[in-house]
Amino acid sequence: MRLEYFQLIDRVVELNLADRTIRSEATVPTHSTIFEGHFPGHPLMPGVLLVEAMAQTCGWLVLATTSFGRMAFLASVKEAKFRTFVRPGQVLKISARLEHEGSGFAVARAEINSDDKSICDAGLTFRVIDFPNSEMRQKMRQTAIGIGLSSEALADG
Amino acid sequence: MSSTFDTIANIIAETCDIPRDTIKPESHAIDDLGIDSLDFLDIAFAIDKAFGIKLPLEQWTQEVNDGKATTEQYFVLKNLSARIDELVAAKGA
Numbered sequence: 001m002r003l004e005y006f007q008l009i010d011r012v013v014e015l016n017l018a019d020r021t022i023r024s025e026a027t028v029p030t031h032s033t034i035f036e037g038h039f040p041g042h043p044l045m046p047g048v049l050l051v052e053a054m055a056q057t058c059g060w061l062v063l064a065t066t067s068f069g070r071m072a073f074l075a076s077v078k079e080a081k082f083r084t085f086v087r088p089g090q091v092l093k094i095s096a097r098l099e100h101e102g103s104g105f106a107v108a109r110a111e112i113n114s115d116d117k118s119i120c121d122a123g124l125t126f127r128v129i130d131f132p133n134s135e136m137r138q139k140m141r142q143t144a145i146g147i148g149l150s151s152e153a154l155a156d157g
Numbered sequence: 158m159s160s161t162f163d164t165i166a167n168i169i170a171e172t173c174d175i176p177r178d179t180i181k182p183e184s185h186a187i188d189d190l191g192i193d194s195l196d197f198l199d200i201a202f203a204i205d206k207a208f209g210i211k212l213p214l215e216q217w218t219q220e221v222n223d224g225k226a227t228t229e230q231y232f233v234l235k236n237l238s239a240r241i242d243e244l245v246a247a248k249g250a
Contacts, residue, residue: 075195102205103214105198125198 001026001053003034008053009094011148015064020098022061024147026053030089045086050120051077054110057094058124060149062106065098068141072106072126080122090114104128161208161238168203169234172196182235187228210244 001008014023028045035043055074062072086092096110106128111121131137162182169186170177173196186192192200201212220226230236 075198100202100205101211102198102201103211103216104218105201105214107202125202127198 001029003029003032008049008056009147012060015150017064022057022096024057024094026092028086028088028090028092035088043088047082050086050112051080051122053092053094054096054112054122055124058096058108058110060144061096061098062126062128063140064149068137070128071131072128074124075127076125078123082120083118086119161241162234164207165204165234165238168200172199172203184234185229186232186234204241208241208245210248
């Protein structure tokens with residue numbers, strides 16, 4: 001997890017395009033200035049960043065289903081529930097399922113577990129549109145390779 | 158058509174917290190009911206699920222932007238109902 005680059009996902013550990021599911025992992029950094037404010041003397045991973053981790057995992061799934069033909073932008077978050085505190089150094093296991101692929105949008109559900117405990121879950125909706133430019137698409141593909149998204153997901157070159 | 162309209166009117170009422178009795182076949186989803194594009198994603202999701210179709214929102218938007226169609230053709234609810242019936246019929250054909 002590289003918070004300074006807003007990269008919340010360390011690696012994709014499983015992608016199943018047939019089932020429209022994905023699993024990723026991320027380790028919360030032991031040190032970050034974020035923890036100086038959230039909270040002083042009681043460092044906790046902010047819930048909004050847990051949502052972002054779920055959103056990024058869903059986003060990679062959407063990109064993979066389009067063979068990186070289109071980009072997913074977070075549009076709404078529903079019923080986000082934060083069930084347990086997350087502390088620095090904790091390993092998060094994020095899983096997501098695409099529930100619906102509409103025309104120009106996608107709906108997913110995601111959850112985070114750690115040490116076999118449910119951390120949080122939410123429903124997330126994305127606008128799915130053409131990449132604004134080819135540079136962004138290329139950078140997203142590079143990042144995808146870096147986090148281990150399978151070659152199947154990048155198949156169209 | 159009436160059952161299709163009733164289904165989408167109920168979806169809109171529930172999704173957007175709009176009183177059901179204010180939603181008429183002649184209502185324009187955007188101009189009369191004030192539904193914005195983000196709320197319409199939720200409505201489209203619910204309609205897709207309810208009817209087992211995929212509303213071609215991107216195609217409709219493109220046609221409106223290109224001047225080939227009016228928003229009334231797709232977003233006045235009786236017309237939306239007719240479009241849905243067409244999509245359902247096409248799926249079953």
